[in-house]
Amino acid sequence: MLEGLGRNRFLRRGLLLGPALFVIGFFMILPLFLMAYVSILERGLAGGVQWGQHTLEAYVRFLFERDLMDNLVVNIDYLRIFGRSFALAFGTMIVALAIGLPTAFYMALQPARWRNLLIFLVTIPFWTNLLVRNYAWILLLRDSGLVNSGLIWLGLTDEPVRLLYTPFAVGVGLTYSFLPFMILPIYASLEKLDLRLVEAAYDLGANKWKALTRIVLPLALPGIAAGSILVFIPALGAYVTPELLGGSRQLMIGNLIQGQFGAARNWPFGAALAFVLLAIVLCSMMLYLLRFRRAPGQG
Amino acid sequence: MESVSEAAIEARRLTKVFDGPGGEVRALDNVDLIIRKNEFFTLLGPSGCGKTTLLRLVAGFEQPSGGELLMDGEAIAERPPHRRPVNTVFQSYALFPHMTVAENVGFGLEMMGRPREEIGQRVERMLALVKLEGMGPRRPNQLSGGQQQRVALARALANQPKVLLLDEPLSALDFKLRKEMQIELKRLQSETGITFVFVTHDQEEALTMSDRIAVMSDGNVLQIGSPTEIYEHPTSRFVADFIGETNLLTGRLSERMASSLRFELDSGGLLEGQEDGGNETGARVTLAVRPERAEISREGSGLAARIEQIVYFGTDTHYHLRLDEQTPFVVRHQNRSGATSRFSQGEEVRVTISPDAIRVLQD
Known part of the structure; x- marks a missing residue:
């Protein structure tokens, strides 16, 4: 049947692309436009929106609030939440990189038969629901949890250290959740690295440190860049982890947006927040890619 | 220095x-x-x-x-x-x-x-x-x-x-x-x-x-x-065998003469050589002969052979021969005059090898 279709290239192309176009169109592009439209509508008083009544109020609200005289006054509360989210996501990325890079190195240097097992081990956490894994961290980090009991037992502290519902807890949860996304791309780029290049570097007088910094790391850069993006972006929009481990005081963007569609019943503002986030992510991505665009194509 | x-x-x-x-x-x-x-x-x-x-x-x-x-x-x-x-x-x-x-x-x-x-x-x-x-x-x-x-x-x-x-x-x-x-x-x-x-x-x-x-x-x-x-x-x-092409012949160091040696080949026939490779008279030997060091002719003394195949290479021609119908032997002839071969497939010929072209191998 496919051979018959071969005669008509356009038809065949259309049929092959169709499902993908449908999925992207209906489940991504359309909702995106819907959200964009919602963000420039008047809010409905009991949630929802007032169709046909356009306003940019939601975007204004991101940076300003109106005082009693209806004057615009700068309000950086929301910016602060964005800032905190960025700091947490960035910190998560750095810690994941610090843990993931050596791990990926270790994996790539193992004999071939061990490597697949190690990849398998890295992906095991994905078998469990994110929610469950975050609850597990609550059990570990709470005042009577394993970590605190351990510290007390070791005599390092007399009373439990406050771990849960702190930025630390959120950072730990995010790092734990997204670490495999850092390890796997770096491993992939290291695994295909030609070890003869390292030999060539030794041969030309490079010691181990020089071979690492001048040859291995630059060649692993595409993997490091990919891993960093894959950790940073989902960490930035994380919802479940800050909700469970951060409590009410460690709000992140994800929780803020959720709150606007939920309790605050301000759909346009929620949609506007989502778009501001999207814009910032796109811009930072573009900067990042520009920085790493010169990463080598490996043969 | x-x-x-x-x-x-x-x-x-x-x-x-x-x-x-x-x-x-x-x-x-x-x-x-x-x-x-x-x-x-x-x-x-x-x-x-x-x-x-x-x-x-x-x-x-x-x-x-x-x-x-x-x-x-x-x-x-x-x-x-x-x-x-x-x-x-x-x-x-x-x-x-x-x-x-x-x-x-x-x-x-x-x-x-x-x-x-x-x-x-x-x-x-x-x-x-x-x-x-x-x-x-x-x-x-x-x-x-x-x-x-x-x-x-x-x-x-x-x-x-x-x-x-x-x-x-x-x-x-x-x-x-x-x-x-x-x-x-x-x-x-x-x-x-x-x-x-x-x-x-x-x-x-x-x-x-x-x-x-x-x-x-x-x-x-x-x-x-x-x-x-x-x-x-x-x-x-x-x-x-590894360096260049070589014909290998097995036989026996049969006789020592005043200025040369005589080898009796397993394929029949006698060859005159100069070096004994450190072997005693009567010892079994393997001889190596480069294809370009051997000549073929229609008559004369030399080893009897039959042409199995003629391969033309431009600069030279390779004659693939059989001694006594089994031992393979290659002769390379440089094409100095004309492109046409002097011999034809299936022809009975004689192979002559000069004594200094014969090497006695040591294994």
Whole structure:
């Protein structure tokens, strides 16, 4: 049947692309436009929106609030939440990189038969629901949890250290959740690295440190860049982890947006927040890619 | 001045054993070898003969399992690769893809901590030496295979090593480029005066480029000598067979005469020779005869043979013969006059071999 279709290239192309176009169109592009439209509508008083009544109020609200005289006054509360989210996501990325890079190195240097097992081990956490894994961290980090009991037992502290519902807890949860996304791309780029290049570097007088910094790391850069993006972006929009481990005081963007569609019943503002986030992510991505665009194509 | 015959590299009972999946593999088995200063030395042998292992031991990528390895009379087995005055041209070139050509060539100098200015000048000179002027800012993947090869050479020569190791560097090039690079390498070697240790499985390459050749097989060095010695006086069946084409004949040293010897062949017939290869009268021997050293004619004395096939090569013609209907024998005849063959397939002919063309092999 496919051979018959071969005669008509356009038809065949259309049929092959169709499902993908449908999925992207209906489940991504359309909702995106819907959200964009919602963000420039008047809010409905009991949630929802007032169709046909356009306003940019939601975007204004991101940076300003109106005082009693209806004057615009700068309000950086929301910016602060964005800032905190960025700091947490960035910190998560750095810690994941610090843990993931050596791990990926270790994996790539193992004999071939061990490597697949190690990849398998890295992906095991994905078998469990994110929610469950975050609850597990609550059990570990709470005042009577394993970590605190351990510290007390070791005599390092007399009373439990406050771990849960702190930025630390959120950072730990995010790092734990997204670490495999850092390890796997770096491993992939290291695994295909030609070890003869390292030999060539030794041969030309490079010691181990020089071979690492001048040859291995630059060649692993595409993997490091990919891993960093894959950790940073989902960490930035994380919802479940800050909700469970951060409590009410460690709000992140994800929780803020959720709150606007939920309790605050301000759909346009929620949609506007989502778009501001999207814009910032796109811009930072573009900067990042520009920085790493010169990463080598490996043969 | 150092004497020319002084050893640049010396291997004494050098042994390397690898743990393979099917047990131990002796890649090098008690190899004794002296590579002289300033010579173009070739390690020749089929894949798996140990030639690359020997090279990697000299470079320092592998540690010997036994024996000694000396450079300028000093034991170097313990020294890591980056502390040896040795540089390598890799079979795959191993150019750093994320660096420009100039950065590749200057890498070794940078590692030695040379000032930036000196590196720049030396890189220019190296690129000129391998005829790649102006290619410095390019990336390796923007160059052709032959150009990449030259970059790899320039990079390895930039550190002015005492010994340059070349691991089948020409095998990825096409025929014409390979010929060019062979001449180029010869030129570089005489210009720089650096000891070249060249690994190849291509016997023609070895013959045309080397001052001396070591023929290796199964982790052993079978014979070391100049190209002429190796080609004209192979001592073993393997060397005779591996270098060029050879006819092997088995028989018996039957008689010693005043100025010559007589061999009685298993295929019937007698051959007159000059060397006995250290054999007693009556001993069984294997004789080697190069195809170009034998002649065929319609009549006369010589060994009786029948032409099975005639292959025309342009410059010469190969006659594939059978002695006594089984032993194969090839005669190469240079086509000096005309393209037409003097003989035809199936014809009964006589093969004559001059006594000095007969080699007695030692195994």
